[in-house]
Amino acid sequence: MTHSLPYLLFLLAAGVAVIVLMTTKLRVPAFFALLAACLLVGTGIQFPLTQTVDVMKTGFGNIMKSLGLIIALGTTLGVLLEYTGSTTVMASALLKLLGNQLAPLAMSITGFVVGLPIFCDSGYIVLSGLNRSMAKRTGISVATMSVSLATGLYAIHCLVPPHPGASAAATAIGVDFGRLILVGVLVALPAMVVGNLWARYAGKGSIEVEDDEMDEATDVDALPSLLKACLPVFVPIILIALKSFMIAGNKTSGWLSLANALGDPSIALLVGVLLAFNCKRKWTKAELHTLLHNSVEKAGGILMIIGMGGAFGAILAATKIGEHFGQSVALGSMGIFFPFLLTSVLKTAQGSSTVAIITASSLVLPLLPALGLDNETGKLLCVLAMGAGSMMISHANDAYFWVIAKFSGLGMKAMLRVYSVASLLMGLTTLAMVYLLSKIL
Incomplete structure:
Protein backbone atom coordinates (compact mmCIF):
# COMPACT_ATOMS: atom_id res chain seq x y z
CA MET A 1 0.00 0.00 0.00
CA THR A 2 1.29 3.47 -0.89
CA HIS A 3 1.70 6.00 1.92
CA SER A 4 2.34 9.73 1.81
CA LEU A 5 5.71 11.24 2.65
CA PRO A 6 4.40 13.12 5.75
CA TYR A 7 2.95 9.86 7.08
CA LEU A 8 6.25 8.02 6.58
CA LEU A 9 8.16 10.83 8.29
CA PHE A 10 5.69 10.58 11.17
CA LEU A 11 6.35 6.84 11.44
CA LEU A 12 10.11 7.49 11.45
CA ALA A 13 9.74 10.03 14.26
CA ALA A 14 7.41 7.70 16.19
CA GLY A 15 9.85 4.80 15.94
CA VAL A 16 12.76 6.88 17.19
CA ALA A 17 10.60 8.32 19.99
CA VAL A 18 9.67 4.82 21.16
CA ILE A 19 13.34 3.84 21.35
CA VAL A 20 14.32 6.97 23.25
CA LEU A 21 11.42 6.79 25.72
CA MET A 22 11.78 3.08 26.43
CA THR A 23 15.54 3.23 26.97
CA THR A 24 15.74 6.49 28.91
CA LYS A 25 12.47 6.70 30.86
CA LEU A 26 11.44 3.07 31.29
CA ARG A 27 15.01 1.70 31.36
CA VAL A 28 14.06 -1.08 28.94
CA PRO A 29 17.11 -2.77 27.36
CA ALA A 30 17.88 -1.34 23.91
CA PHE A 31 17.26 -4.71 22.20
CA PHE A 32 13.60 -4.76 23.23
CA ALA A 33 13.13 -1.04 22.56
CA LEU A 34 14.36 -1.55 19.00
CA LEU A 35 12.12 -4.60 18.66
CA ALA A 36 9.10 -2.53 19.72
CA ALA A 37 10.02 0.20 17.23
CA CYS A 38 10.28 -2.37 14.42
CA LEU A 39 6.82 -3.72 15.18
CA LEU A 40 5.36 -0.21 15.43
CA VAL A 41 6.70 0.90 12.04
CA GLY A 42 5.87 -2.44 10.42
CA THR A 43 2.29 -2.16 11.64
CA GLY A 44 2.16 1.48 10.56
CA ILE A 45 2.97 0.63 6.94
CA GLN A 46 0.41 -2.20 7.10
CA PHE A 47 2.86 -5.07 6.67
CA PRO A 48 1.53 -8.46 7.77
CA LEU A 49 3.25 -9.56 10.97
CA THR A 50 5.08 -12.37 9.17
CA GLN A 51 6.43 -9.94 6.56
CA THR A 52 7.60 -7.54 9.27
CA VAL A 53 9.43 -10.38 11.00
CA ASP A 54 11.01 -11.52 7.72
CA VAL A 55 12.31 -8.00 7.02
CA MET A 56 13.67 -7.80 10.57
CA LYS A 57 15.45 -11.15 10.13
CA THR A 58 17.05 -9.93 6.92
CA GLY A 59 18.31 -6.73 8.51
CA PHE A 60 19.51 -8.57 11.60
CA GLY A 61 21.29 -11.19 9.49
CA ASN A 62 23.00 -8.62 7.28
CA ILE A 63 24.50 -6.91 10.33
CA MET A 64 25.68 -10.24 11.76
CA LYS A 65 27.26 -11.11 8.42
CA SER A 66 29.17 -7.85 8.15
CA LEU A 67 30.04 -7.15 11.80
CA GLY A 68 29.61 -10.37 13.79
CA LEU A 69 33.18 -11.70 13.67
CA ILE A 70 34.66 -8.22 13.73
CA ILE A 71 32.89 -7.31 16.96
CA ALA A 72 33.59 -10.67 18.63
CA LEU A 73 37.31 -10.51 17.81
CA GLY A 74 37.50 -6.77 18.45
CA THR A 75 35.93 -7.25 21.88
CA THR A 76 38.43 -9.99 22.67
CA LEU A 77 41.31 -7.78 21.55
CA GLY A 78 40.08 -4.93 23.73
CA VAL A 79 39.72 -7.17 26.80
CA LEU A 80 43.24 -8.57 26.33
CA LEU A 81 44.83 -5.15 25.79
CA GLU A 82 43.13 -3.79 28.89
CA TYR A 83 44.04 -6.82 31.03
CA THR A 84 47.70 -6.79 30.03
CA GLY A 85 48.01 -3.04 30.61
CA SER A 86 48.75 -2.31 26.94
CA THR A 87 46.19 0.49 26.75
CA THR A 88 47.76 2.09 29.81
CA VAL A 89 51.18 2.00 28.13
CA MET A 90 49.87 3.58 24.91
CA ALA A 91 47.90 6.22 26.80
CA SER A 92 50.99 7.18 28.81
CA ALA A 93 53.03 7.59 25.62
CA LEU A 94 50.39 9.76 23.92
CA LEU A 95 49.92 11.96 26.96
CA LYS A 96 53.66 12.39 27.38
CA LEU A 97 53.88 13.52 23.75
CA LEU A 98 50.81 15.80 23.58
CA GLY A 99 49.69 16.60 27.10
CA ASN A 100 46.30 16.17 28.72
CA GLN A 101 44.62 19.21 27.16
CA LEU A 102 45.17 17.97 23.60
CA ALA A 103 44.03 14.40 24.31
CA PRO A 104 40.60 14.80 22.58
CA LEU A 105 42.21 16.32 19.48
CA ALA A 106 44.77 13.51 19.50
CA MET A 107 41.95 10.97 19.41
CA SER A 108 40.19 12.83 16.58
CA ILE A 109 43.35 12.91 14.48
CA THR A 110 44.05 9.27 15.28
CA GLY A 111 40.55 8.35 14.13
CA PHE A 112 40.89 10.46 10.98
CA VAL A 113 44.16 8.77 9.97
CA VAL A 114 43.12 5.26 10.96
CA GLY A 115 39.80 5.79 9.19
CA LEU A 116 41.45 6.26 5.81
CA PRO A 117 41.87 2.54 5.15
CA ILE A 118 39.35 0.87 7.50
CA PHE A 119 35.65 1.09 8.32
CA CYS A 120 34.68 3.37 11.18
CA ASP A 121 33.15 0.39 13.03
CA SER A 122 36.37 -1.63 12.90
CA GLY A 123 38.55 1.38 13.69
CA TYR A 124 36.49 2.31 16.74
CA ILE A 125 36.55 -1.25 18.07
CA VAL A 126 40.33 -1.51 17.65
CA LEU A 127 40.98 1.86 19.33
CA SER A 128 38.26 1.79 21.99
CA GLY A 129 40.51 0.34 24.69
CA LEU A 130 43.13 3.03 24.10
CA ASN A 131 40.43 5.69 24.11
CA ARG A 132 38.97 4.61 27.45
CA SER A 133 42.41 4.33 29.01
CA MET A 134 43.23 7.90 27.97
CA ALA A 135 39.90 9.13 29.36
CA LYS A 136 40.70 7.58 32.73
CA ARG A 137 44.23 8.98 32.84
CA THR A 138 43.34 12.52 31.77
CA GLY A 139 40.12 12.90 33.73
CA ILE A 140 38.41 14.10 30.53
CA SER A 141 34.87 12.72 30.21
CA VAL A 142 34.36 9.47 28.37
CA ALA A 143 31.75 11.21 26.20
CA THR A 144 34.26 13.79 24.98
CA MET A 145 37.00 11.26 24.26
CA SER A 146 34.72 8.68 22.67
CA VAL A 147 32.91 11.11 20.37
CA SER A 148 36.21 12.76 19.42
CA LEU A 149 37.48 9.38 18.22
CA ALA A 150 34.16 8.41 16.65
CA THR A 151 33.75 11.63 14.64
CA GLY A 152 37.34 11.49 13.38
CA LEU A 153 36.64 8.03 11.97
CA TYR A 154 33.18 9.02 10.72
CA ALA A 155 34.29 12.10 8.78
CA ILE A 156 36.63 10.17 6.53
CA HIS A 157 34.35 7.11 6.27
CA CYS A 158 31.49 9.04 4.65
CA LEU A 159 33.51 10.95 2.06
CA VAL A 160 36.62 9.15 0.87
CA PRO A 161 37.32 5.95 -1.09
CA PRO A 162 38.14 3.11 -0.56
CA HIS A 163 35.09 3.16 1.73
CA PRO A 164 32.24 1.42 -0.11
CA GLY A 165 29.69 4.25 -0.09
CA ALA A 166 31.98 6.87 -1.62
CA SER A 167 33.53 4.28 -3.95
CA ALA A 168 30.18 3.05 -5.26
CA ALA A 169 28.85 6.59 -5.71
CA ALA A 170 31.99 7.67 -7.56
CA THR A 171 31.69 4.69 -9.89
CA ALA A 172 27.98 5.23 -10.52
CA ILE A 173 28.23 8.99 -11.07
CA GLY A 174 31.55 8.82 -12.95
CA VAL A 175 34.01 10.62 -10.67
CA ASP A 176 37.78 10.10 -10.71
CA PHE A 177 38.85 8.28 -7.53
CA GLY A 178 42.11 10.20 -7.15
CA ARG A 179 40.40 13.57 -7.33
CA LEU A 180 37.66 12.46 -4.96
CA ILE A 181 40.22 11.24 -2.40
CA LEU A 182 42.19 14.49 -2.55
CA VAL A 183 39.19 16.82 -2.32
CA GLY A 184 37.33 14.49 0.04
CA VAL A 185 40.13 14.56 2.62
CA LEU A 186 40.17 18.37 2.50
CA VAL A 187 36.39 18.54 2.95
CA ALA A 188 36.46 15.96 5.75
CA LEU A 189 38.95 17.94 7.85
CA PRO A 190 36.52 20.73 8.88
CA ALA A 191 33.92 18.05 9.68
CA MET A 192 36.42 16.32 11.98
CA VAL A 193 37.23 19.64 13.70
CA VAL A 194 33.53 20.46 14.24
CA GLY A 195 32.91 16.98 15.64
CA ASN A 196 35.82 17.44 18.04
CA LEU A 197 34.67 20.89 19.16
CA TRP A 198 31.13 19.69 19.82
CA ALA A 199 32.44 16.66 21.73
CA ARG A 200 34.53 18.95 23.93
CA TYR A 201 31.55 21.27 24.54
CA ALA A 202 28.67 18.81 24.97
CA GLY A 203 30.73 16.13 26.68
CA LYS A 204 31.77 18.31 29.62
CA GLY A 205 30.85 17.35 33.14
CA SER A 206 29.22 14.16 34.31
CA ILE A 207 27.75 12.22 31.43
CA GLU A 208 25.68 9.06 31.84
CA VAL A 209 27.87 5.96 31.63
CA GLU A 210 26.71 2.37 31.92
CA ASP A 211 28.58 0.85 34.84
CA ASP A 212 29.10 -2.59 33.33
CA GLU A 213 31.11 -1.12 30.47
CA MET A 214 33.57 0.84 32.58
CA ASP A 215 35.19 -1.74 34.84
CA GLU A 216 38.78 -1.13 35.76
CA ALA A 217 41.41 -3.18 34.01
CA THR A 218 42.81 -6.16 35.91
CA ASP A 219 46.12 -5.51 37.63
CA VAL A 220 49.22 -7.11 36.11
CA ASP A 221 52.68 -7.65 37.49
CA ALA A 222 54.59 -6.07 34.63
CA LEU A 223 53.50 -3.75 31.82
CA PRO A 224 54.57 -4.57 28.25
CA SER A 225 56.95 -2.39 26.27
CA LEU A 226 55.48 0.32 24.05
CA LEU A 227 56.28 -1.73 20.94
CA LYS A 228 54.53 -4.84 22.25
CA ALA A 229 51.57 -2.75 23.38
CA CYS A 230 51.18 -1.05 19.98
CA LEU A 231 51.58 -4.07 17.71
CA PRO A 232 48.13 -5.62 18.41
CA VAL A 233 46.49 -2.30 17.47
CA PHE A 234 48.54 -1.12 14.53
CA VAL A 235 49.32 -4.41 12.78
CA PRO A 236 45.60 -5.03 12.04
CA ILE A 237 45.28 -1.44 10.82
CA ILE A 238 48.30 -1.83 8.52
CA LEU A 239 47.04 -5.16 7.17
CA ILE A 240 43.62 -3.70 6.35
CA ALA A 241 45.27 -0.64 4.80
CA LEU A 242 47.44 -2.83 2.56
CA LYS A 243 44.37 -4.61 1.26
CA SER A 244 42.58 -1.31 0.62
CA PHE A 245 45.38 0.54 -1.13
CA MET A 246 47.74 -2.06 -2.61
CA ILE A 247 45.49 -4.77 -4.02
CA ALA A 248 44.67 -3.85 -7.60
CA GLY A 249 42.25 -5.57 -9.93
CA ASN A 250 41.68 -9.30 -9.43
CA LYS A 251 45.29 -10.37 -8.91
CA THR A 252 45.49 -13.36 -6.61
CA SER A 253 49.08 -14.55 -6.93
CA GLY A 254 52.08 -14.25 -4.63
CA TRP A 255 52.20 -11.77 -1.78
CA LEU A 256 49.18 -9.88 -3.16
CA SER A 257 47.00 -12.89 -2.42
CA LEU A 258 48.41 -13.12 1.09
CA ALA A 259 47.89 -9.40 1.70
CA ASN A 260 44.32 -9.74 0.44
CA ALA A 261 43.62 -12.54 2.91
CA LEU A 262 45.32 -10.93 5.91
CA GLY A 263 43.66 -7.60 5.12
CA ASP A 264 40.18 -8.98 5.76
CA PRO A 265 39.09 -7.15 8.94
CA SER A 266 38.19 -10.37 10.74
CA ILE A 267 41.52 -12.03 9.97
CA ALA A 268 43.45 -8.84 10.73
CA LEU A 269 41.76 -8.61 14.14
CA LEU A 270 42.55 -12.27 14.78
CA VAL A 271 46.21 -11.46 14.12
CA GLY A 272 45.85 -8.61 16.64
CA VAL A 273 44.41 -11.02 19.23
CA LEU A 274 47.35 -13.39 18.77
CA LEU A 275 49.81 -10.50 19.14
CA ALA A 276 48.02 -9.37 22.32
CA PHE A 277 48.93 -12.65 24.00
CA ASN A 278 52.56 -11.56 23.67
CA CYS A 279 51.88 -8.56 25.93
CA LYS A 280 52.09 -10.77 29.02
CA ARG A 281 54.92 -13.18 29.75
CA LYS A 282 53.02 -16.01 31.39
CA TRP A 283 49.43 -17.07 31.05
CA THR A 284 47.51 -19.55 33.16
CA LYS A 285 44.66 -21.71 31.91
CA ALA A 286 42.33 -20.05 34.40
CA GLU A 287 43.23 -16.56 33.11
CA LEU A 288 42.70 -17.53 29.48
CA HIS A 289 39.40 -19.25 30.21
CA THR A 290 38.05 -16.29 32.18
CA LEU A 291 39.16 -13.62 29.71
CA LEU A 292 37.97 -15.41 26.59
CA HIS A 293 34.67 -16.37 28.23
CA ASN A 294 34.06 -12.78 29.33
CA SER A 295 34.95 -11.52 25.85
CA VAL A 296 32.40 -13.79 24.19
CA GLU A 297 29.69 -12.83 26.68
CA LYS A 298 30.40 -9.12 26.24
CA ALA A 299 30.39 -9.44 22.43
CA GLY A 300 27.08 -11.33 22.52
CA GLY A 301 25.28 -8.50 24.28
CA ILE A 302 26.72 -5.94 21.89
CA LEU A 303 25.79 -8.00 18.83
CA MET A 304 22.19 -8.41 19.93
CA ILE A 305 21.71 -4.65 20.13
CA ILE A 306 23.58 -3.90 16.91
CA GLY A 307 21.71 -6.66 15.08
CA MET A 308 18.34 -5.32 16.18
CA GLY A 309 19.48 -1.86 15.08
CA GLY A 310 20.04 -3.40 11.65
CA ALA A 311 16.54 -4.88 11.79
CA PHE A 312 15.07 -1.45 12.55
CA GLY A 313 17.00 0.02 9.64
CA ALA A 314 15.64 -2.68 7.32
CA ILE A 315 12.07 -1.95 8.40
CA LEU A 316 12.53 1.76 7.73
CA ALA A 317 14.16 1.04 4.36
CA ALA A 318 11.11 -1.07 3.43
CA THR A 319 8.94 2.05 3.71
CA LYS A 320 10.76 3.41 0.60
CA ILE A 321 10.88 6.83 2.20
CA GLY A 322 13.78 7.88 -0.06
CA GLU A 323 11.82 7.24 -3.23
CA HIS A 324 8.86 9.20 -1.86
CA PHE A 325 11.13 12.08 -0.98
CA GLY A 326 12.67 12.16 -4.46
CA GLN A 327 9.24 12.20 -6.08
CA SER A 328 7.82 14.85 -3.76
CA VAL A 329 10.56 17.48 -4.03
CA ALA A 330 10.63 19.88 -6.98
CA LEU A 331 14.15 19.86 -8.40
CA GLY A 332 14.34 23.21 -10.16
CA SER A 333 17.72 24.76 -9.42
CA MET A 334 18.42 22.89 -6.18
CA GLY A 335 21.83 21.74 -7.43
CA ILE A 336 23.94 20.08 -4.72
CA PHE A 337 21.19 20.54 -2.13
CA PHE A 338 18.97 17.84 -3.65
CA PRO A 339 21.51 14.97 -3.42
CA PHE A 340 22.35 16.17 0.09
CA LEU A 341 18.71 16.22 1.24
CA LEU A 342 17.88 12.91 -0.40
CA THR A 343 20.86 11.15 1.19
CA SER A 344 20.09 12.77 4.55
CA VAL A 345 16.56 11.37 4.51
CA LEU A 346 17.81 7.92 3.53
CA LYS A 347 20.53 7.96 6.20
CA THR A 348 18.21 9.14 8.96
CA ALA A 349 15.56 6.63 7.93
CA GLN A 350 17.53 3.42 7.54
CA GLY A 351 20.77 4.04 9.46
CA SER A 352 23.56 2.95 7.11
CA SER A 353 25.69 5.70 5.55
CA THR A 354 26.85 3.24 2.89
CA VAL A 355 23.32 2.19 1.90
CA ALA A 356 22.16 5.80 1.93
CA ILE A 357 24.82 7.10 -0.46
CA ILE A 358 24.63 4.06 -2.77
CA THR A 359 20.83 4.32 -3.00
CA ALA A 360 20.94 8.09 -3.47
CA SER A 361 23.51 7.83 -6.26
CA SER A 362 21.23 5.53 -8.27
CA LEU A 363 18.31 7.93 -7.83
CA VAL A 364 20.34 11.08 -8.57
CA LEU A 365 22.21 9.80 -11.65
CA PRO A 366 19.39 10.39 -14.19
CA LEU A 367 18.65 13.78 -12.59
CA LEU A 368 22.15 15.25 -13.01
CA PRO A 369 21.29 17.36 -16.11
CA ALA A 370 18.20 18.81 -14.40
CA LEU A 371 20.31 19.64 -11.34
CA GLY A 372 23.03 21.27 -13.44
CA LEU A 373 25.60 18.74 -12.21
CA ASP A 374 26.29 16.81 -15.41
CA TYR A 400 27.93 2.51 14.35
CA PHE A 401 25.84 4.37 16.94
CA TRP A 402 25.57 1.18 18.99
CA VAL A 403 29.23 0.25 18.48
CA ILE A 404 30.19 3.59 20.04
CA ALA A 405 27.60 3.28 22.82
CA LYS A 406 28.51 -0.24 23.89
CA PHE A 407 32.31 0.02 23.54
CA SER A 408 32.44 3.37 25.36
CA GLY A 409 29.75 2.61 27.93
CA LEU A 410 27.69 5.70 27.09
CA GLY A 411 23.93 5.60 27.63
CA MET A 412 21.24 6.70 25.20
CA LYS A 413 20.94 10.25 26.57
CA ALA A 414 24.66 10.89 26.22
CA MET A 415 24.82 9.37 22.75
CA LEU A 416 21.94 11.47 21.43
CA ARG A 417 23.16 14.65 23.09
CA VAL A 418 26.81 14.36 22.12
CA TYR A 419 27.25 11.99 19.17
CA SER A 420 23.98 12.36 17.23
CA VAL A 421 24.15 16.15 17.38
CA ALA A 422 27.81 15.97 16.34
CA SER A 423 26.83 13.95 13.24
CA LEU A 424 24.23 16.60 12.36
CA LEU A 425 26.76 19.43 12.71
CA MET A 426 29.34 17.50 10.70
CA GLY A 427 26.91 16.98 7.85
CA LEU A 428 25.94 20.65 7.74
CA THR A 429 29.60 21.71 7.91
CA THR A 430 30.49 19.40 5.04
CA LEU A 431 27.58 20.75 2.98
CA ALA A 432 28.85 24.30 3.62
CA MET A 433 32.32 23.26 2.44
CA VAL A 434 30.88 21.68 -0.72
CA TYR A 435 28.87 24.85 -1.38
CA LEU A 436 32.00 26.95 -1.07
CA LEU A 437 33.80 24.63 -3.47
CA SER A 438 30.94 25.02 -5.95
CA LYS A 439 31.65 28.75 -6.00
CA ILE A 440 35.41 28.25 -6.44
CA LEU A 441 35.74 25.30 -8.84
Missing part, protein backbone atom coordinates in the same frame (compact mmCIF):
# COMPACT_ATOMS: atom_id res chain seq x y z
CA ASN A 375 29.87 18.06 -15.88
CA GLU A 376 33.08 16.74 -14.27
CA THR A 377 33.11 19.26 -11.42
CA GLY A 378 29.37 18.96 -10.86
CA LYS A 379 29.64 15.19 -10.51
CA LEU A 380 32.45 15.56 -7.96
CA LEU A 381 30.39 18.05 -5.95
CA CYS A 382 27.37 15.75 -6.19
CA VAL A 383 29.25 12.81 -4.64
CA LEU A 384 30.64 15.04 -1.88
CA ALA A 385 27.16 16.43 -1.18
CA MET A 386 25.83 12.88 -0.87
CA GLY A 387 28.72 12.12 1.48
CA ALA A 388 27.65 15.09 3.61
CA GLY A 389 24.08 13.80 3.64
CA SER A 390 25.23 10.32 4.64
CA MET A 391 26.63 11.78 7.89
CA MET A 392 23.31 12.94 9.26
CA ILE A 393 21.73 11.95 11.43
CA SER A 394 23.32 8.96 13.15
CA HIS A 395 20.94 7.64 15.80
CA ALA A 396 19.40 4.43 17.14
CA ASN A 397 19.04 2.66 13.77
CA ASP A 398 22.75 3.04 12.92
CA ALA A 399 25.02 0.10 13.79
